[in-house]
Structures are given as structure tokens and as C-alpha cells.
Amino acid sequence: MFEPVLLKSVDIRSAHLLSTYEAGGGYQALAKALRDYTPDEVIELVKQSNLRGRGGAGFPTGMKWSFVPKQSGKPTYLCCNADEGEPGTFKDRIIMERDPHQLIEGLAISAYAIGAETAYVYIRGEYVTAIRRLEQAIAEASAAGYLGAHILNSAFNFTIHIHCGAGAYICGEETAMLESLEGKRAQPRLKPPFPAVAGLYASPTVINNVETLICVPHIVARGADWFRDIGPDKSPGPKLYCLSGQVRKPGLYELPMGIQLRELVEEHAGGPLPGRKIKAVIPGGVSAPVIPERGLDVGMDFDSLAAAGTMLGSAGVIVIDDATCMVKVATRIVEFFHHESCGKCTPCREGLNWAVKVLRRIEAGEGAPGDLEQLEKLCKGIFGNTFCALGDGAAMGLRAALAHFRDEFVAHIEERKCPYH
Structure with missing residues (x-):
């Protein structure tokens, strides 16, 4: 035990x-x-x-x-x-x-x-x-x-x-x-x-x-x-999980490596705020690709999360509820990476700059046909082509948002406004 x-x-x-x-x-x-x-x-x-x-x-x-x-x-x-x-x-x-x-x-x-x-x-x-x-x-x-x-x-x-x-x-x-x-x-x-x-x-x-x-x-x-003896064989030991976002009991939790993400969020952190439902969770800080609610039955360890297309990272678990606009979330995350880029690598320096411009335009209701394809092209040019993982983290996060919540991006472009705000 x-x-x-x-x-x-x-x-x-x-x-x-x-x-x-x-x-x-x-x-x-x-x-x-x-x-x-x-x-x-x-x-x-x-x-x-x-x-x-x-x-x-x-x-x-x-x-x-x-x-x-x-x-x-x-x-x-x-x-x-x-x-x-x-x-x-x-x-x-x-x-x-x-x-x-x-x-x-x-x-x-x-x-x-x-x-x-x-x-x-x-x-x-x-x-x-x-x-x-x-x-x-x-x-x-x-x-x-x-x-x-x-x-x-x-x-x-x-x-x-x-x-x-x-x-x-x-x-x-x-x-x-x-x-x-x-x-x-x-x-x-x-x-x-x-x-x-x-x-x-x-x-x-x-x-x-x-x-x-x-x-x-x-x-x-x-x-x-x-x-x-604590946690899975390939990723053993106790682990500190940082719970934040739209959840009832945010805080720092020490639990075995490999605990189910759904148990961590719904039981230990008390689940979503009253009247809300969980839309998605970022499992390892903003560098980690987002997981939609249907994918929360996954172990919080290196190998299980990698198999699910994301990563444990720093175990900064950020809970996102159904009142949140994922276009806004993606924009803020890419803005952060763009601001923190050291500027050494051209793909990271220039690619994130253009990604921020496109995302801001979409969020403001000024998106155009082809913008989502342009974002995917930018992610492809950034990922795997930089000195460090900063650009990779930004590209992976944006790719996941586009893959899991593409309908929200499309709605911003077609309706020319944010459906949530």
C-alpha cells in the first residue's frame, strides 16, 4: 500500500x-x-x-x-x-x-x-x-x-x-x-x-x-x-500532481504514479465546478497535448500518456470545463510559447509568430478559409526542427486542439464570432 x-x-x-x-x-x-x-x-x-x-x-x-x-x-x-x-x-x-x-x-x-x-x-x-x-x-x-x-x-x-x-x-x-x-x-x-x-x-x-x-x-x-512497489513497473514511485483550472479542489496531490486521470480529477480534485461538465484536461503543463473528456481513462505515467498521444511532462494537470472556448485556450498557450521563445531557431521564432497572428484573427471572428490548414502547416514546420522542445510543445498542443476541437475553430470562422463569448 x-x-x-x-x-x-x-x-x-x-x-x-x-x-x-x-x-x-x-x-x-x-x-x-x-x-x-x-x-x-x-x-x-x-x-x-x-x-x-x-x-x-x-x-x-x-x-x-x-x-x-x-x-x-x-x-x-x-x-x-x-x-x-x-x-x-x-x-x-x-x-x-x-x-x-x-x-x-x-x-x-x-x-x-x-x-x-x-x-x-x-x-x-x-x-x-x-x-x-x-x-x-x-x-x-x-x-x-x-x-x-x-x-x-x-x-x-x-x-x-x-x-x-x-x-x-x-x-x-x-x-x-x-x-x-x-x-x-x-x-x-x-x-x-x-x-x-x-x-x-x-x-x-x-x-x-x-x-x-x-x-x-x-x-x-x-x-x-x-x-x-508503488505504481507501474516502467514508471514506479510516488508522484506529485498539480491540479488547477476549473475544478472544485485545486491543489498539490501526492499519489502513486499511474493513477487514472479521471480518478485524479473527479475524485481527488472534486470534479468540475457546480453546473459544469469537464470538456478537456491538459495532463502535464501546457507543453502536453490536451485530452478530451472521453480520453480521461488513462494512467498518469510516462508510457500510458505517450500511448494516448500526450505526455506526463511536469504533471501540471489543468482542468477545462464546457464553458471554455478552446480557440481561446489554444491562442493563449501559443502566445505564451511565442513570448518565451529565445529566438535562436527560425522555425520556432517565425513559425510561432505567424501561428499567433492566425489564431488571434480566428478568435476575433476574422478567420478565413484555409486558416486551419495554414496552422497545421506551421505546426509541421516547427515540430522536430528546433534546438529544444519549446517549439515542439507549442506545435503538439496546437495540433491536439485542432484535432479534438476542430468544430470550435470552424464555428469561429463560419460564424465570424466566438460562440462562447
């Missing part, structure tokens, strides 16, 4: 303090890793758990760690991607505000495994409370001997630095984040070389998401079998 990882009985006012974290068994996993495991054994343990990255890509974490070269002659770095710019996503912010020591312990164990002595937490600058809580937690952990030199009387040395971003969505892409950390304009790099070989300062670098890193202490403390 699944047991929530986060403590239920903690006073929310003191949840971020070291004393609270230690009272719940905090930093015992770090002590166990340093005492009982070699770095390679920690990597093997994480491989056995089949922990997949919670940042969106779902790549096996232990495998990513194993790519780091052992004798590169350069320092190895660990980077935590806490930028969290995906609309509909707020899980990492809650972790850093309410339980920052869990992240620090995850960083320390992960750094020990890959041979890193320095970590950077790249956090979006708007997360003021999270930044302050994390700074306080780092100071507490350093004073208690969990960070610094010879941690817990071992040969392991480790320090954490916080780097505040400036609100650029593109920094959620790992190589753009590295560029920003180095003081350059945040634009994605051409890969290969991959960060594991030539990342931060051209040195071996591992980049993990906040939620990925907080799973590591529990795997070390409870074992790989415990983790694999």
Missing part, C-alpha cells in the same frame, strides 16, 4: 526547519549512504529503483548518473533545475518552501554518487519565499555538519550555491540553464556533447529536477523494492 512520503502531522509553520526534518528521520539516509554504500553502489541502487526524472523527460536517473566519466580531469558538477516555468506547475515551489532539507539531502546523496563537490540550484527569481527558505536551510545544514567539509566525519565534501533566474521559461531546458549559469544569454546548446560529458564550464554535469532529487533519500532509506 502506498504511504505518503511527506509527513502528515507536521505543523506547517515549522515544516521547513532542520529540527522538524531531523525529527522525521531527516539526513539519516545521507548518513546511511556515506556509511554503507560506495558511490557506484548508490548509482546501482537508484538504477534498480527505476526512478525516472520528474522534470518532464522521464529519463532513468541512475542511467543518467552512470554517463558521467570517472577520470575526466575536470570537476564534476550537480545542477538542480528549480526554474519551474511550466504554466500549471507548482510542485517544486511547494517542496522548497515546505521541505527544503529534503532537497538538500537529495542533493548531497546524489553528489556523493556522481563524485561532485559543488551543486547549483537554479531557481526562478519569482520564488522569493522558496529562495529564502532554501538559503535558511543551507545555513542550518552547514552548521549541523550536513554540508561543508568532511560531512558526518567522512571524506565527502559538498557545498550548494543558489542561482536566481530572471523568469525565462527557456531556462527550464537544461542546456539553456547552463548557459545562464555561466552568465551568458539563455539559449539551448546543440547536443552532443551532452551535459554529462561537457556541461557546466565544459565539465561533466548532472542535471536533475527538484522532485527527482527528493526521491533519492527515500530510495536509500527504504530500498529500491519499496520504490518499485
Whole structure:
């Protein structure tokens, strides 16, 4: 049976303090890793758990760690991607505000495994409370001997630095984040070389998401079998789901990976608002293609959602009811991606610009015959032709909206107005 990882009985006012974290068994996993495991054994343990990255890509974490070269002659770095710019996503912010020591312990164990002595937490600058809580937690952990030199009387040395971003969505892409950390304009790099070989300062670098890193202490403390027993075999473990939109009980829910999307929305989140019906759900932040109501009987895991033509992404679940215009939703999403494009790739820079113009025209009741075919052509030109996944996310989202709700687009063009507004 699944047991929530986060403590239920903690006073929310003191949840971020070291004393609270230690009272719940905090930093015992770090002590166990340093005492009982070699770095390679920690990597093997994480491989056995089949922990997949919670940042969106779902790549096996232990495998990513194993790519780091052992004798590169350069320092190895660990980077935590806490930028969290995906609309509909707020899980990492809650972790850093309410339980920052869990992240620090995850960083320390992960750094020990890959041979890193320095970590950077790249956090979006708007997360003021999270930044302050994390700074306080780092100071507490350093004073208690969990960070610094010879941690817990071992040969392991480790320090954490916080780097505040400036609100650029593109920094959620790992190589753009590295560029920003180095003081350059945040634009994605051409890969290969991959960060594991030539990342931060051209040195071996591992980049993990906040939620990925907080799973590591529990795997070390409870074992790989415990983790694999939660959720499906190919995507095991607990998962944080961000519920927002037109739903009765929005919030952050911790449930097993693979839970049915319909159960998540209708039971845990209370279903649609009074008098409304669910029209569609975006399952993984606005990068993920929308699912119509008839498709909600799908597992919330990487493989099940991919088979359904969408993706888990950041698990930012956005509920859309039957009073909402899908043309307006599609327009706002593409406007967001156009605004956040770094401009490096011509298909993304120019294609999204034209897509926004066409969508705005349709939404304003000025659409023309052939506009939908033009949008599909633009999606085809963008998808798969960019340095990073920003353009792909925009194209996939627009394609899904056109496929599932084409009648609404047609109505805007034929009636020359929005049927909903």
C-alpha cells in the first residue's frame, strides 16, 4: 500500500526547519549512504529503483548518473533545475518552501554518487519565499555538519550555491540553464556533447529536477523494492500532481504514479465546478497535448500518456470545463510559447509568430478559409526542427486542439464570432 512520503502531522509553520526534518528521520539516509554504500553502489541502487526524472523527460536517473566519466580531469558538477516555468506547475515551489532539507539531502546523496563537490540550484527569481527558505536551510545544514567539509566525519565534501533566474521559461531546458549559469544569454546548446560529458564550464554535469532529487533519500532509506512497489513497473514511485483550472479542489496531490486521470480529477480534485461538465484536461503543463473528456481513462505515467498521444511532462494537470472556448485556450498557450521563445531557431521564432497572428484573427471572428490548414502547416514546420522542445510543445498542443476541437475553430470562422463569448 502506498504511504505518503511527506509527513502528515507536521505543523506547517515549522515544516521547513532542520529540527522538524531531523525529527522525521531527516539526513539519516545521507548518513546511511556515506556509511554503507560506495558511490557506484548508490548509482546501482537508484538504477534498480527505476526512478525516472520528474522534470518532464522521464529519463532513468541512475542511467543518467552512470554517463558521467570517472577520470575526466575536470570537476564534476550537480545542477538542480528549480526554474519551474511550466504554466500549471507548482510542485517544486511547494517542496522548497515546505521541505527544503529534503532537497538538500537529495542533493548531497546524489553528489556523493556522481563524485561532485559543488551543486547549483537554479531557481526562478519569482520564488522569493522558496529562495529564502532554501538559503535558511543551507545555513542550518552547514552548521549541523550536513554540508561543508568532511560531512558526518567522512571524506565527502559538498557545498550548494543558489542561482536566481530572471523568469525565462527557456531556462527550464537544461542546456539553456547552463548557459545562464555561466552568465551568458539563455539559449539551448546543440547536443552532443551532452551535459554529462561537457556541461557546466565544459565539465561533466548532472542535471536533475527538484522532485527527482527528493526521491533519492527515500530510495536509500527504504530500498529500491519499496520504490518499485508503488505504481507501474516502467514508471514506479510516488508522484506529485498539480491540479488547477476549473475544478472544485485545486491543489498539490501526492499519489502513486499511474493513477487514472479521471480518478485524479473527479475524485481527488472534486470534479468540475457546480453546473459544469469537464470538456478537456491538459495532463502535464501546457507543453502536453490536451485530452478530451472521453480520453480521461488513462494512467498518469510516462508510457500510458505517450500511448494516448500526450505526455506526463511536469504533471501540471489543468482542468477545462464546457464553458471554455478552446480557440481561446489554444491562442493563449501559443502566445505564451511565442513570448518565451529565445529566438535562436527560425522555425520556432517565425513559425510561432505567424501561428499567433492566425489564431488571434480566428478568435476575433476574422478567420478565413484555409486558416486551419495554414496552422497545421506551421505546426509541421516547427515540430522536430528546433534546438529544444519549446517549439515542439507549442506545435503538439496546437495540433491536439485542432484535432479534438476542430468544430470550435470552424464555428469561429463560419460564424465570424466566438460562440462562447
